[in-house]
Amino acid sequence: MAGRLAGLTRPVRLALYTRADGCDTCADTQAILDEVAGLSPHLSVERHDHPAGEVAPGVEHVPAIVVLRDVDGALVDHGVRLVGAPVGHELTSLADAILIVGGGDPGLSADSQARLTALSQPVHLQVFSTPTCVYCPRAVALAHRLAVASPLISATAYSVIEFPDLIRRHRVTGVPKIVVDTGVELLGAQPEAVLVDAVLHASN
Numbered sequence: 001m002a003g004r005l006a007g008l009t010r011p012v013r014l015a016l017y018t019r020a021d022g023c024d025t026c027a028d029t030q031a032i033l034d035e036v037a038g039l040s041p042h043l044s045v046e047r048h049d050h051p052a053g054e055v056a057p058g059v060e061h062v063p064a065i066v067v068l069r070d071v072d073g074a075l076v077d078h079g080v081r082l083v084g085a086p087v088g089h090e091l092t093s094l095a096d097a098i099l100i101v102g103g104g105d106p107g108l109s110a111d112s113q114a115r116l117t118a119l120s121q122p123v124h125l126q127v128f129s130t131p132t133c134v135y136c137p138r139a140v141a142l143a144h145r146l147a148v149a150s151p152l153i154s155a156t157a158y159s160v161i162e163f164p165d166l167i168r169r170h171r172v173t174g175v176p177k178i179v180v181d182t183g184v185e186l187l188g189a190q191p192e193a194v195l196v197d198a199v200l201h202a203s204n
Contacts, residue, residue, distance in 0.1 A: 004095050005040045011070035012102040014045045019062050021051075025085040025162060029063040032086055036094065042102065044070075059083060059156075061163055065094070067101045067144075079147040082140075084159025088131025093157055096141040106149040112196045119152045121203045125195075126179040128160040128172045135189045139176035142195055153199060 014033050018026035030047060037043040050062075059066075064083045069076040080101050086094040100106060106113070125143040129136030143155035160172055170179055178186040184198045 001036070001091065001095050002039045005043070005098065008040050008042045008099060008102050010102045010104065011042050011044070012098050013068040013070050013075055014043065015066040015068055016045060016047045017059055017062050017064040017066070018047060018049050020049055023062050026063045029085045033065070043098065067097045069101050079154025080144045081156040083156060084162040086159070089133055089137055090129060090131050090159050092137040093129065093140040096137060097144050100141065100144050100148055106145040108145055108149050109192065112192055113149055115196055115200065116146070116150045118200060119150055119203045122152050122154070123199050123202050124181055125153065125155040125199070126170070127155065127157045128166065128170065128177045129157060129175050130161050131159065133175045136176040139178060139189045142190070142192060143178065146195065146199060
């Protein structure tokens with residue numbers, strides 16, 4: 001991971017939202033982020049701890065990581081989030097999110113970026129993964145690329161094994177699974193054009 005983050009040239013802030021009680025993985029997530037931040041001088045971590053029973057702003061579950069671009073001291077939120085402790089292959093998803101947010105260019109094709117300008121309503125992508133899923137980081141990264149490409153798209157990646165309520169609510173029987181708002185559901189790592197189609201359909 002250190003080799004990959006060596007390519008980060010712009011400041012990125014990792015905002016960690018936790019709860020004081022009732023969060024079994026919050027302390028582990030803090031330790032992981034502190035270690036990751038030590039791999040690049042362009043990374044920093046800030047923690048927002050909330051009393052038991054409260055939900056962190058903008059997220060339903062904790063621990064939640066909001067990846068922010070630091071532009072001359074002003075933090076820019078592209079809607080890129082990861083929820084759950086980033087372990088196993090989900091650590092790759094965290095590294096990808098840092099590089100995508102810090103890179104400026106979302107890395108989509110010119111056709112996809114042009115098509116996303118037609119969005120007229122906000123769209124939220126939820127990507128469900130597990131630490132052992134080798135295909136999940138690709139699905140998470142694509143969702144995060146779309147979020148950086150359009151101010152109307154946000155994307156949250158869940159380490160779903162930590163949240164059985166989400167498994168039940170979204171009928172997660174396999175991963176990666178992408179839910180576009182509360183409608184379109186896609187199972188498996190999807191081509192870029194397919195996910196762009198689903199986002200545009202959800203926005204109409």
